[in-house]
Amino acid sequence: MSNEMASDAGTSLLALLAYQNLRVAQSLLRPEEGPTDLGELLPVARIAAEALTRFTHACDAIAGGQTAAQAAMVPITSPVDEFWSMTRPRNLGEQRLRVMVVANLELELVQRVIEHVPEIAGETLEPAAALWRVIDLGSQGVVRAIEQADGPDEMSLYARRLLGESAVMSQRLVVRQPALRVALTGESDDNLSASTAVLDEVLAAVAARVGQLGLSV
Structure with a gap:
């Protein structure tokens, strides 16, 4: 793999994870979906702020500044x-x-691709405590929702939808972005077979984590 391919792979991966962290922060701060009690809102706001920090750090690691x-x-x-x-x-x-x-998608993805991107991108993408705090917040919220609903059936349906849409999103991304295929596999992977295999591993690992919460996926 050439230095240029590695650089493009790093840029593409940084851009993807930056944008996903931005969307996580936006979702956590939506008043119609989040808590209204200040005692609950403060820790959620802190986690959203950490996601925004991860967004800005990923953007800053892309060579060429804000425009790039x-x-x-x-x-x-x-x-x-x-x-x-x-x-x-x-x-x-x-x-x-x-x-x-x-x-969890970010966590599983980064663990598999970090060796295929330049060092500066890898250092920025390295899973941090902030990522685990998002996972913990989400897990606690799911367990609480299952308890309040007297069962996991409705949440299981939504979990399956999330995983299905995650698969669709992932396939669209690797079709559109050759550099993401390099990040996933270390090669151009023009027929998408190696990239698809990595994505299948990622999604299976995420599904297993969701299943640990008591949901049927």
Whole structure:
């Protein structure tokens, strides 16, 4: 893999995870989906602020400054926005599950691709405590929602929808972004077979984490 391919792969991955963290922060701060009690709102706001910090750090790690970061995100926004639109939550429990799934997608993805991107990108993408706090917040919210609903059936349906839309989003991204295929596999992977195999691993790992909450996926 050439230095240019590695650099492009790093930029594409940084742009994707930056934009996803922005969407996580926006979701956590939506008043119609989040808590209204100040005692609950403060820790959620802190976690949202950490997601925004991860967004800005990823953007700052893209060579060329703000203009380059915005350009790198342009081909990514449509598949990501469609995922967030198609999985719009109906309640706080579903909101928590969605951000938990997105954070786990990031965690599983980074663990598999970090060796294929330049060091500066890898250092920025390295999973941090903030990512685990999103996962913990989401997990706690899901468990609470299941208890209040006297069962996991409704949440399980939503979880399956989230995982299905995650698969659709992932496929759209690798089709549109050759650099993401390099990030996933270390090669161009023109026929998408190796990229699809990595994505299948990522989604299976995320599904297993969701299943640990008592949901049927």
